[in-house]
Amino acid sequence: MLKAKPGQSLAGHIGDTVYVANQYWHEHESVLAGRLDKLNLCPRKTRQLLLFIAATHDAGKASNRWQHYIDGYGPRITHAAPSLIVAAAGFGINQPDQIYQLLDEEICALQAILSHHGQLYSGAFQSEYIKALGTLELKMDDLVATVVNACEPDNPYATNLFGMWKKGLLRQICYGFNLAKWARALEDHVTFIQRPSKKIRLKSLYSLFHTLLRLADHEASRAYGQLDKAKPERVWGTILSSDNFTEYRPLLAINFKDTFTKFSTESVVGKTPNPIQTLLAEEEHPNVILKAPCGCGKTGAALLYASSFFANVQANRMILVLPTQVTSNSMYSSLQQRYLLPPAQVGIYHSELEDVLRQTGPRETEQEDYTDWFKDEKFLNSFYHKPVTVSTIDHLLYSLLHCHKYADRAFGSLLTSVVIFDEIHYYDNFTLPKIGEALSLLRRLQIPHLVMTATLPTAFVTELNKRARLQKTEYKLINALDHEPASAQAEPYQIQSQHQPMLVGKEVNPMLLALLTKFKGMRQMIIVNQVERAKRVALILKEKLPYENVVCYHSEFTRSDRILKEQVIHALFKPRGSRTTAERNLIQSFDLQNTDEVILVCTQVCELSLDISADVMYSEIAPADSLVQRGGRLHRRGTQSRKENCSCSYCQERSYLDQDHEYTMYLFPLPQYPGAQLPYQQEQLKATWENAPKVFSYVQVDAWIDVVYPEIPALRDPAMHDMIMEDVVFGRTPLERYGRGDVIASEGSFRVRDIDGGVSVVPVQFLQDFEQPETILRKYAIRLRWSKLSRLPEGSLRFDQDHNCFTLDLPYCWATGLSFP
Template identity: 30%
Template sequence: MKAVAKRYEVKPKEKKIYYQTFRGHIYDCLKVLKCYFEQNHKVIISFCRKWGIQPEDLMRSLFISVYLHDIGKLTNQFQKRIQENKRSQKYPHPFFGFPVAFEIFRTKIPSVYPVGGYPIEPLAVLSHHTQLHNTIYRDAEIRRIIPQKQEMLGFINDIQKAYASLEFAKFFEFTWSNCEKLAAVNLLEKEGAPGKILNLIRTYKSDKLENTSLDEMVTIKSLYTFFISIVKLCDFYSSAHFSDFCTQNLPEQQVLESVMENPQQYVLTIPGLSSDEILKGNSPYLFQSKMQEEATPYSFLFAPCGRGKTEAALLWALEICRKFSKNKIIFAMPTQTTSNALLDRFKKILDKAGCNGKDLVGLYHGKSFIKLKEDIRKEKEETDELDQDDIEEIKSEKFKGNIFFKPITVTTVDHLILSFLHGFPQADFACGNLQGAVIVFDEIHYYELQTLKHLVDLFVVLQKMGIPHLLMSGTLPEFIKNRLRREKDSQETYSEVHDDEGLSFTPFKIESFHVPLIEKGEVNNEVLQEIQENYSKNLNQFIILNTVRRAQQFYEAVTKNVDTDSVHLIHSQFTYSDRTVKEIELIETLREKKKRPLIVVSTQVIEISLDISCDVMYTELAPIDSLGQRAGRLNRQGTSWKVDDHKFLMRIFLPENNLPYNEDILEKTEKTLQDGIYSYQSLKGICDAVYGQEYLEEFERNGTLEGAYCLLKFGGKPSLFEECFLFGPKYNRIAFSEEEGNRFVIRTGSYRKFDVVPELYYGYDEKKLSVENQAKVPYWWICLDERIHGPEELQWFEHVERHFTWKKKLYWICRLPYCKNYGFDSSVLEKENENIGMENIL
């Protein structure tokens, strides 16, 4: 049998085994590469211009690297084991291909960008299966191999034939002089070869790199990740295509050559959407036209809720892609719920424009596979269960979102930040795709200080990499703008666009009451009576509390006198599945069924996650920017606080305590905020008065960060970006997941939380331990259980293990009563905790 690169089993009625020849796989990879060059030629030219590289040189290096990336498979051990269907982890082909690529780029072909004097291209061969890190392959049990010397040299010397037959001459000139031998090929069969290859890898981590400047690190990171992302694109999707080809065609022959006929399906391009299609036929607001006509690569957009910021951002992104030759659009959202909603919104826009939104818009966040699963279920008949093909499709869609594969991807800022920091296994793949992207950050004011600090650092890196980005906000505090203006490493200033018309509207009136909405479980009776009167007037009302427990207590009080079908409770302690269903039902009730009257009792989750509106709002005092977000759910898209006889009122009450907010900011908000009629422009003024001009800079001078690293250097903490611009810590040393940091922490919170499965849903069925059935609850709950009952005699929690093929995982079960309309009943905890104060554990 010829040397093979791929093995795939198809199991229709009887098992069929297919192989793809080594040469066939490489040619399929090169077909994807050629298509990438054709579709993204302007992108490559723009990228190379940024770094002072000739596009022909970069394309030549990519061609050679893709051609050589699997050369380590031409060994006796790999060929024997692939035919026996055995893994080759003791004979890793990227490891053994690395010295071959190193010698060729060191002696035969000049490197497009040497790193510390060594060619950058061999690193793409080394890392096309395992992301670069400090100990890559060092702890692996690698054994000596026997190279198939003649096959290796013969294949290498046939590179000119591949160049000619696949017509790469239209992209770059290339002439190969045959070599009769390579020292690296001879090295592979020698005793001690693995150790010598490890030493060769260490040369890239020499003292020369330790004194590298930040600007040089950014250059290396950008070039390397762009390079590896294209190599991995060619390798991954040619392999996936071979599997699909075998499954769909069941060919008679067992050993196949090149099977790639339509590489365009793996090199997608941004759809050409018109302004009319994006705005659904409506005339653009002045600020929307300005965003498109005056599009600059680094911009602020200040516009209130409900005015079409997202559409303006999409117009800007498409124009920037056209002007600056970019090939991807990324929307970075503050929450998973907003990410899910935006995915649906973009898919509808594209579908109406005659494009296939599902093919062109991707999604990624910590629980995106649940959303993807729900969408596939909707496409099937209600009685159909998901089959194996559906599961594979979900995995594929999740992977595509993870690496920003599609022309448009909606994600969270957490995932975006980790893409630049080796924060997950495919981070370099994702970071490489971002080199040709434009990025939109929504609700930039919404993040707490630690996250803002990381974001400011990220904006510096984005500017240095030449990645255009837009920062959007409904309040746009001056302290954020000032901090970016004063950033010594920023290379360009940010332009600003304001929705002056929308900012001048006065959609609500604020009335403050210096009494609590609820105190020690007792709800304000006057407010309750008023809510009942408003209900009888057919008004929609939102009541927003600062804690889950107070929201639950208020919900209980309201439902004693109002039909429970008209009262919705929204907070963060529902299971992911229950909360998703509740939010979808609420949006459908308000926006599609237009049901009245309606009462929504919520926590601050309503501030960002739900695009809904009410007639009257009751809220506990919160920081001014949070109040601004809540106000965006009152008379949304309205222009005046008074319409006919109805007044749109935001009634603010004192909270029982300051948690989860900063007490000083609450006090400043209370003192600064006066009763009266408000526009979003006037709310911004109060926001600036509360936070001051240097709020973030004061934090940088005097504050502390959780975690061992900052993105860039801060307060004695090392820069994670500088440590992992090429190698660095392994991904799981940086973050356990998008939602849980390890040595790098993106978000902090007043409460430490952990995931539990309600006992009601568990029922001692391992399958019910899935993420859909998990909810986040305060860490102090289990601390209280341990303190009262002891760690071995827990009454409210138990832990169970689920065993998988290659690992076991620990899950926490919560025995507290739970229902999908209320969440957990934690009243027993509150009573036991009265004299202990465990809720202050962070």
Template identity: 30%
Template sequence: MTGGHTVLAKLVTTSDGLRYQSLPGHSQDTVTALGYLLKDPGVAAFCRRWGIPARDLELLSSLVCLLHDWGKATRPFQQAIAQGRHSPDFPHALVALPLIVDVWQRLRLPTLWPDGPLLEALAVVSHHSGLYSGLYKGLPRPNERLRYLPQTAPLLDEALAWLGNRLGDSRLRPVGDWPVDRWGSYNLDQCVNFLHYRLGGTAAGVTASGDDAATVRLKCLYSFLLSLLKRADQWASQHFESAATGLAVSVGESLTPPPMPWRLPQDARQRVKASLPSLYPYQQKLAEMDSPQVVLMAPCGRGKTEAALLWALRLWEEGQIGRIVLAMPTQVTSNAMRQRLAELLGSDAVGLYHGRSYMEHRELQRLSLSQEREADDLDPAEEREAAKSENYIGEHFLRPVTVTTVDHLLYTFVHGYRQADMALGILQTAAIVFDEVHYYDRRMLAELRELFRILRLMRVPHLLMSGTLPSFLISEARLGDYEHVSDEEGLGRRPFYLHTRDEPLLQKAEGGDGGPWAPSPRALAELVHGYREGLVQFVVVNTVGRAQALYRALKGQLGREERLLCLHSRFAYQHRREKEKRLLEWLERGERPLLLVATQIIEVSLNISCDRMFSELCPIDALAQRAGRLHRGAAKPDGHRLDIFPVAGPEPYVEGRNQPLPYMERTWQLLQNGLPVSYGWVREACDRVYHDATLGLADLPRLFRECTLFGPNHDEVRFSEDQGKLYRPRQIVMPTIDVIPEAVLEERGDEGLDPIYLAPVPVWWVGKSNREGLGLFYPHSRGSRTWLVCRLPYDPEVGFHEEALGQPLPGYVLD
């Protein structure tokens, strides 16, 4: 049991019974944790950026941390916690409002926004739930009184005196006559009205003014303060939970949490330099540059990533930032980059997040645990819990370096997930590196254009990397004022010859639309001959069906050769990752021959290189990305060749009613047979192909303004990790749905009901199955979750045997 006059804040169930932490103890621990965060060099840079006296930030953020849980000093909360219950219908964060406002007004303390503690109060109110327009509305007992405890006043004076002494600040002093009875007389509905109409009205006045600079400032200051509070609170709470088992008493006071464990190595910059034989001139220039806005042009295989890291690490050493975020085009590139940086900087320094990163963390945890113990001792529950924790850390950019996707970055600015505002606050101390910024569809590029504008208003340093950035994008995204750095030496290198072919790589058998794909006999013979000669060959086709057909034909010619691989986007996650790992192992060991048949997923994925590449025609920038995997980084062709085949169908490069993109024909017209290709030529070709390209309107400005403070909740913004609702930054050519292949379920039983065995399939498959009564899909429930199972034959070698489905209805695009 607890002491009769002790005010409780935290509760943990241990093997020895319930363990509590007092409200003053948890409040002090949260302030202690905040002290560690304030030492981050990015905090001082943030203060300089927005003209905030560092002393004032320390005081007001410390006081927010001290008082964030004082809504627990009420009878309803104390009754619930003493009984081991939660009290969601009596939200203590909301109940703290009158106390917070009175403390600031009575002590006349500085605030982040003029005319009162607007942001300080909102940070406290939203430290458990994101700030949105429906927050705390519809509580079941709106007339319930707050009923603050009578001992709140002396405890509050003691807490203020403790903090004043800690900070050496005489402004924090006991008052003695706090209006506890008045606070306790308010009801929940009055607090909700004050939150939405008084505080919300002030915020709405700023965003409605049309002053973008003021709106951005409001968002930056609120999210930054919230991030300090939430991280300090979470760290103090985690420390109590871990220490509770060792408590000899039922109620603990301050437990003094240790510093956060994640650190960027002090020699990080030296590590990056040591990973390179020497610095190219452009890398040296970036290593000495402290410009906050940079565009980097360099071809594949020339160390763009290392150059960007040297730029960011210089900012870090100069105290301008506290962390680095790398925004990648795809989940696969994110996984590969995380592994690369973890080897360079240490796994503790590097986080990862994207729509399927939980599964990647599962694999990493399994490998880590298997190195520590025997296979029979591995605990799947421990593995899942550790992966969940790592995913949370990555989602909120908590480690010094985080690798993520541009999608996740964009959703951070528009309430796209539960703790997006906290994550945005953490981004205020980051430098952001965008990889292959040219690679996206027009809708995404329009959203990125607006994101770059917001980052400029936020004064967040960022660097954009590209090998083929066309002039129209520089103009449309307003990148002219950025510092531009080019790898002129690399752009002049010519790693391969261009060779155009007369016939498609694959055509429909007998010319029918519904028949199977048949490869060109000549091309097939050349690939088989190249394999027999010991070559490393990559074949890149534009759709999954064509990749499967070519792979089967090659297998028929080569038999059971080990190093023949099919890779596309429609495998279960586990099978795709196994294939990627196998491919990398073969290449790292220099094993030959090797033949990879893939779709465009390798355009910006693995750091791999081949001797010869066959590719179907695609737009020039995508073609350059594919070619970046051919004779990677070489200065001369030395016989290496890129063979480009016309296509029997333009999918997935279509627009409108499945009309081919004009960039396909323009690209074909530019290709010169026998040309030794340089990236300088590719850049000029991109400008010619996209000379009339423009970007349309974006949704980000409107939604960012709505989400400045309040606005839609995360479940209104998106359906899931991979599917937007109010906000859809990508143009979805082929909508998909995740399913479990029945073949996996038959092989593994209920163990196959695991996210790692989910495979994306086109939505039109489900529609066709329903219309024609094929019965290809059915639900399968286990516990509280229901999975959609696909009966279509599947194997880890080629994926679903989808040729039997034929063609989609008009309006759907094959991928």
């Protein structure tokens, strides 16, 4: 008997793989048919092709030497390359130089077989090791019978395979040098294609087969693994059937049809959508720009937009793309808690995924198979398999090239997705062209997507539609203000420009101190553009106002403190009477008062991460779009700047405010020293300052932002386009494209952001012998840029071999973070 596993026959594993592929096809048939229609393929024939490669993907295991290996008598050898030779016979060829005779989908199916244990790269299966394999003898009688029996009687590829075998055209002997020729022929076929549109179609076909085949193979192997643990004493045949499929808890066959059920029937948005949300729920255009003020319910609108594609069986995944890890984490939580999406169907992916899973998933003591759960979650989230995945823009762009080992699987998932780009205004001129290139690819592939923002220059919309029209399509712009008169007329706060910076020399501006004292007892927010200035302001205020709740928040706290900081801030910005006992205890545990007053000193990290509403705001000058985002944390959802004229929920609940209170953003210029304007450009700051309105309104925002951003970079990136073309099927490796997998920012040929990647450091005070190294990094690591570390005294930064991390010998405290000299 031929074996595929130590305890399962080859016929059994092939049967299970075909069963899973068939089950997944029937579950997602309408979605897959829609994608195949865009690729000009017949769904029935494509299904037969998929089932055939599922039946032949492990044909190479029928070789005598692989059977010796599985029985423990020899080294492991490749089985993917011999498998494709068997599959090729089903397409009527038996020589590598005949590949040109095949259809694109048949060639891509062979590439999927070759890649079913890992992505393909230039030179794959062409090494000296492959060429030196020598002779492999396949037991063709048993193998052909196994493949034919696994397929349906009318499968033309299985019929062809049987015919080739009967005619003696399917050789029983394979040679290593010939396997390398087959792999080379498959790579050459892609290399010789010049037209980008044909290459993208080929990548779509390949990624689809690659994704579905690896899905079926994984699920079949997983079923065997569960059974073998329970009953390891025998060799199993086919395991899966309609009677027991659900018993094996199929990870990869999640039912997308109930993803939005509870959201639609029980959430506030689902039951009582506002006008803009209603509009998006009925929108069918595949390319949409949604421009809506902060607090208008953009997320709910996006979910309704995506759910309509799910309901019409046009998509089975939603990928929600955000600019930062912090915003991704917040969205991941909101989707489950606020919008009631099933937790098992919501995924998240970014470089700190493991921390998120540990913080939000079950405790190790609560789940018996915690280790397996953790491993499975990381695996599924990495290639966007779940019905809903929250992702940073970095991972989405990295998935269009070979920047990580599951990129082609992620691309396959993308083909049946709706993609939501949130906070599109956030990105700089280095990243925007790359996003533009990604949008061009989505349009070419006819993947529906929604671009959302509160602040979008007219130049961006013009440029985006200019690119879209080259592909004979365009974006539909939906401006929430056109459909919500109340939001259009709202004037939630005033803007008052000050004459001197927040810091005058090394002291806080006396005017700022006077204002803070004037508004004592309120929720006040100070936003500073640089971490060191924010720490300086916070330290002085703690000294000058010792009895006030002064809280400092920026990006350079330890990971555990960042979480605590956010919890404390959200608690302090809640009405005192609605705080839970746990929140009151948390506030008091940090020597803060359980009152309605707080002075939050923070950096621009607040623009995207904090869902709070202040009564007074003080901000250093920043580009207009950043100020609009900051202002979204001042009198949130307010309609008039004077409390007595406003009927919003915040005004009603804040009884401590006088009726004549004016919500105000006080705007401060920057200190004058080299680099004080960073991370912004001086010309943008100048244009923002000179054109700042006296009263904020969203009607005026467009004109303000257009003055600051009269032009944007072209939304295309030729270098990225060339890399995508190179990585269509083979191409570069993740090491070449990204670099080492353990670094935060790319060190390879493709970078999403023009930033100093920096390094994670641990303050020496947290190095405790009883803590495991991975625990220390998870709790206490701080990400710092090399440019900042380079200014430290010699010896401050060291690599600790015992804890496998960089350590920083500087004082650290919960109040303000690291104390730099």
